Amino acid sequence: MHTSGHQLLEVIDTDFEIPEMLLHSIQRRGFTTTSQLTSFARWYRGLWEKGPLNEPPYNHVTQIGDPVLRQKSSLVPPEAVTSPEVRLLVKLMTDVMRKYDCVGLAAPQIGISLRILVMEFKEKLRDEYTSIEYKTREMNTLPLTVFINPELKVTNFEKKIFPEACQSVRGYSAEVPRYSGVLLRGLDENGFQKELSLKGWNARIAQHEMNHLNGIIYTDIMNRKTFTCTCWQAVNANRGRVSIGFHKK
Template structure:
């Protein structure tokens, strides 16, 4: 189990993402990890951090997680996913949730979250249920995130679809 979690964390870091579910790396287990480092946090403007209720999240593991909605208000912000690399769309998510499960050591854990962390948890829980953000996105906002770079350079750019 520890070897799997180490590999998942490595993959998550290599893509610069904030969460990863075991099915995304071909493992049919109900596990997800999250981490929103200070380095990544600083990449966002203060305005975005405030509006999306972002905060630094230390590395966390949830095995056999269960989700309970604790605030049914929905907020809509852009999301992307390494499973659909190069695209993003606005996605409505519940403002607050409670996730419970087991830690890497097999001990019960629970985490009451709101804002950005709640969004990440819901996104990863969707993966465990076989869903992608494209299933619930605001379809009119679906966009290729690469086109801005392509257009700014007149098409003279290499856009990688593999890890950094």
């Protein structure tokens, strides 16, 4: 999930450094617990084999229309939760989330149909909103949070409507109704059971990412009349000479 209508037109690339010891561990394991994780093996091989490889997990965010965003994600097998492969996937998701200035990301958004999500709402985001916006939307900092095989329970059924955006529908936003409070249960990256009570904007982030794990995109539940290109003013000001980047370089 992106932080409401504040989409960026330009993107910056970063390299992901994988520890050599982890690479050797991955190479030895030959992990094939599920068909989804088979793509990991191909990708890992590409880290040391020559030649281009454009298979998931990606270093970019998948876009609406990609079938992976419409699948109900599979559970991570119990024996795989603390594996090097899943740990690396969580690291990649975190890196991509931060690279694209998101506040949340689900595994399908980098091409892997597994039930994993990451969330983070940094204090510096306060500067992107007026004090009234920050208070009205009930925004609060949220440290990096990882959930594997999460389940969501609504704790406050009051719905609030605010603009919402998504890096998988890059360049657009719309008003979306969300429940005011939720409880997330699942496993952390170390395989321990945990639960987290969320309200306001952080509850919205959790619902947005859980939707991704169930093949739902915010465009399915938005107020269609509010669907907006976030750079429409720049399009007019620049006589249409505006492009929306889908990668960071």
